[in-house]
Amino acid sequence: MFERLLFEAPDFFTYHNVVFLLEAAARTLGMTLIGCTVGFIAGLLIAVLRQSANPWTLPLRVIAIAYVETFRRIPFLVIIFIVLYAIQPLLEDASLLTIATIAICLVSTAFLSEIVRAGLESVPKQQIEGARTLNFGAARTLWYVVLPQAWRVILPPAIAFAVMFIKDTSLASHIGVVELTFSGKMFVNRGFSPLLGFGAVLVLYFLLSYPLSRLGTYLEKRLDPSRRS
């Protein structure tokens, strides 16, 4: 097994193959970044919506809760299938990458809204009541009082989620998005040994994910609210 690997390695690591692998890695990273950014903004909106007690927003809140609970309980693979077939009648010429990114955004919104909500709920109620006494509006309370305290609680699990998500995007390979896992499949189909093709992919995933997970554990220790003096 390993002799074959050494034998094929010079053919494998040619300039074009390496560029192809790196482009695929960039696509994986791009999908994760877009997914987490969109998911974070939409998740923040949902979390803020769920915090409000205004009776007029009740139907919206019910929809938000239903959305979050649904998408956190369906496998990503199933969501990809549903989005793949549901998008096509809506958007005629959506590329596979677009479809995968939409599926990713749908899922990450649900998960990140829960993470943001836990952060918002960690801020003591007295702070919000104090802000209201000072005649702060909802937006200013959020911006000046809640978020400066909540982000320490939000950031570490949000990064842990992003680490998780880099790996979950590998499922997009199944519908044919040329990301890292798919590039591995293509190399194996071209006749390289599976250990070499998928091994290179594993190493690249590790290189994407490990620095981020180290940052996550560092921030978790650094930002621990109970450690604040």
Next chain:
Amino acid sequence: MNYTFQFGEVMAELPYLLGGALVTLQIVFFTFFLGAALGLMGALGKVYGPTPLRKVISAYVIFITNTPALVQIFVLYYALPDAGILLSSMAAVLIGLTLNSTAYLTEIIRAGVVSVRQAEMDAAIGLNMTRLQILRYVMLPHIAKTIFAPLSNFFIWLMLGSSIAALFGVEELTGRAINVSSVNLRTIETFSVVAVIYIGLTLIASMSLALLGRFAFRVKARVF
């Protein structure tokens, strides 16, 4: 855009799909409990073991948790035959998911073992408690409290993650959904029904775990 939903043909296959849910549950229970047993050993090794063992366990956990399970199973399924080891698709998936759950559960259980304070252990020894009493009355409540929430989250994650078995041709819930949809060509409907089954499964799991936590370990757990 004009699409008419037709659930009739999917509903006819409901018993077949629910049988797939049973296979999913088997995969999840097998990998979770095997992973928990190995993870417990890993956690104890990482906390109390000699330095080389600790380094090996850390390296294992870091490698597994930073690479996708899908690609790991690809390696097991496609690369091992080169070394003369032929795994069935089910075996490859079970081994791959067990490798993953071992790594994640090692980290989760380790956090629980570390959460027991040395001062409390000293006090328990001072009170002349036996090892078994220390484990039962001093360590277990702390460990249960710390690890219960991440443990139940991981169980749900595993239930959803087991769907990757479908990509290797294992006929669990998602795999059977692919089979059904490729026959009746009602993909949206089939996968919607399967999504509802998954929601049902994970809701039942969350609720049972919350009840278990409340009555067995006195941990307040939330379903929503």
